Amino acid sequence: MARRQAASAGTSANEAAPPPEKRRRVRIKPEERYREFVSKAVELFAEVGFDAGTRELAQRLDVTQPLLYRYFPSKGDLISAVYKEIYLDRWKPGWSGMIEDESEPLRTRLQHFYEDYTETIFTPEWLRIYMFAGLRGVDINARYVVNVETDLLMPMARAVRRELGLDPDAPIRPEEVELFWTLHGGIFYYGVRKVVYGFACPIGKEQMIANAVAAFLDGAASVMRGFAAEDASAPTAPSTRRRSPGSRR
Amino acid sequence: MARRQAASAGTSANEAAPPPEKRRRVRIKPEERYREFVSKAVELFAEVGFDAGTRELAQRLDVTQPLLYRYFPSKGDLISAVYKEIYLDRWKPGWSGMIEDESEPLRTRLQHFYEDYTETIFTPEWLRIYMFAGLRGVDINARYVVNVETDLLMPMARAVRRELGLDPDAPIRPEEVELFWTLHGGIFYYGVRKVVYGFACPIGKEQMIANAVAAFLDGAASVMRGFAAEDASAPTAPSTRRRSPGSRR
DNA sequence: CGCATCATTTATCGATTGATAAATAAGCAC
DNA sequence: GTGCTTATTTATCAATCGATAAATGATGCG
Known part of the structure; x- marks a missing residue:
């Protein structure tokens, strides 16, 4: 916590920096x-x-x-x-299409998407600036999070619905978006541990994504079928506050 | 970005702060x-x-x-x-027991644990200091992450194994720990979005935990059975690098 | 080559920072 | 009350910060 000490231990004559060192001055466009x-x-x-x-x-x-x-x-x-x-120039507009394009099985699509996405954000620059910005309280992170929801998580939700034979065009419920946030956040946090905290993760990125996606897709199926059943039993007022299958109390 | 400007627009006489205001000086233990x-x-x-x-x-x-x-x-x-x-005084040693105590069903235990755990860490103080500390590069977060693994995630892994009739005492594989990190990180990131980024999460904390735990337990079961099958087919050298059921390439 | 443009440097200001030394006074013991 | 201990304040230093004004010189055009 000590201030940076005098670089050279030479004569501290109190005035005149030791090396004036004429600067080399190059002009650049x-x-x-x-x-x-x-x-x-x-x-x-x-x-x-x-x-x-x-x-x-x-x-x-x-x-x-x-x-x-x-x-x-x-x-x-x-x-x-x-x-x-960081936020605009590094965002790839193709990601949402990558998720919904049905020419490959869903699990493969998610695997490929998250490999690409994490290749973009799992760098010290991206993750640390994202965290620093969030802590500064600027609204940028809140806006970025909206983008993640609309361009990544909602396409995922629609894709899973198609996979399960549910209606992909019915309005996406907040619970569903939130469910996909747990997948997204779980993968995100792997990068934070590895890149920001310097924690030695024993598993490679690809394998971690594979396991997370596999576990999530299996589990999300039953939960989302539960959501759909609730919607069917009370088709009006689709948005606000209702029980989810796993919730007690 | 401008420096804090002079508080009072009064006479900037260059010397002598405007209100000397004798301080009240109380002695405290x-x-x-x-x-x-x-x-x-x-x-x-x-x-x-x-x-x-x-x-x-x-x-x-x-x-x-x-x-x-x-x-x-x-x-x-x-x-x-x-x-x-933050890191030491607010950690409850009872958490690991809470996870492994078999007097309640696993899903209920995880629900209760995460409700308690998030009650501790989902505060601006905890989350923001945790993030600030992590960005400062001190090793504290890496050490905290070790605690999470040994005292929270590995107990969870053992509990799930019991649930599935697998051997809870066989060494926990890194892939398994990593799998539980996705659950943990997903829940953690909900708090970051809500508390740090100020994002209006449409779902209550309890409901979010319930859905995350439900989806995860369903999906984790098959993935972990896959791990166990691999261990059975090659019982020696249990730790290093092997395919997981969901991984391609 | 001479000249003008403007990218770059030198010099400096006022505010704020972490930290130290010395002066002051609140509260307890007697 | 008197006096001692020490919690608290006053005063101040050197370093660093973001920012501005003016001097300088590299480059391209004629």
Whole structure:
């Protein structure tokens, strides 16, 4: 917790930094600089968090700190650019189609989807920035979570319904979405343990996905059949608060 | 991102803080002060993160900032005390017994356990400090994760084995632990979405647990029977790398 | 080559940080 | 009440933060 101590143990003459070291000043196209900045900012913020200093970022870029303010009016704007890079640019629109495309069996589709999805998010950059952003209280994570529901979990729910011979176009119940969240969250948390907490997971990613999907699909079937039975017995007012098969009390 | 601006728009005479406001100075027993400090530090660090200032903490305690350094040699020691409060003091040793006690059906036990466990961890303080600590890279989360495995997940694995008529004393395979992690992580992530990301979960905690446990127990049964079959066909070298029933490739 | 543009650097400000030393006073023992 | 212990405050330091203004020089165009 001690402050960074004086780097060189030389004469602490109180004035004049030891190595003035004329800087080498190269000019680079603005667009390329911008990309450099955002890329390194993603890396730095993922390591340290959004409290990382602009001076440290400039040092990693081999540039002076005020130059950052030519490209980003404030540190907040730099952070917004980082958000965009992680949340928007790395999202693949093909994922929802991948889940609903019926040319392969459901289990295989989910396996392939989650292998691809986790290849995107199981990196220190993605996971750590996602967690840092969530803790900062910005609404971005809440919005991302909405995307996950509409573009990933609801397609999954429809796919499972087709598999079970249930109506895929009937409105998806909140309980169903929540059920798929447990699969999604379980897989997500594997990445957090491995990548963020540095925990040595003894099982490979593919095998973990295979087991999770297998167990989930088996178990979800009966639960979702239960949901459908409830809907059939009371077809009106389909959304609000009703018992689920496993719930007591 | 702008720095905190001058609180009062009065005369910025450059010197002399506007309200000297003699402080009221009450003496409190050291032990009680210590508890006060840790308690408020938990609250503050959970909100802001461990970069929260010692002055802000002192202000919330209605005390001056240097007083903190009489109780904690450095800010790092304060953080350690916060860790202890969250990770150690809030862990209930009875949980593992709760899972393995066979006086109730397994599904009921898991339901009750997770209701109790989530009552402990589904608070802003617990979840946010857990995430902040994990991102700081301290080993505490990795150690906590070991505790979860040995005291929660492995008891669950044994319980399910008994349920299925399998040998509960045979060594638990890594694949099995990993399988229970998906249940645990799925439930955990519900709390993160709700408490940390502020996402409005449409389903109550109890109902979500009920559905997750029901789906998982159904699905886990077949997967774990598959594990046992593999063990039976090759009883030696039980641990390393083998196919699981759901895995392709 | 000379010149203008603008990417980059130097210098610096005011605020805030963790931490230390010394002065002060609240509360208990007598 | 007197006095001692020590919990608490006042004052202050050096480092670091985000941000701004002005000086500088690399590059491309004529």
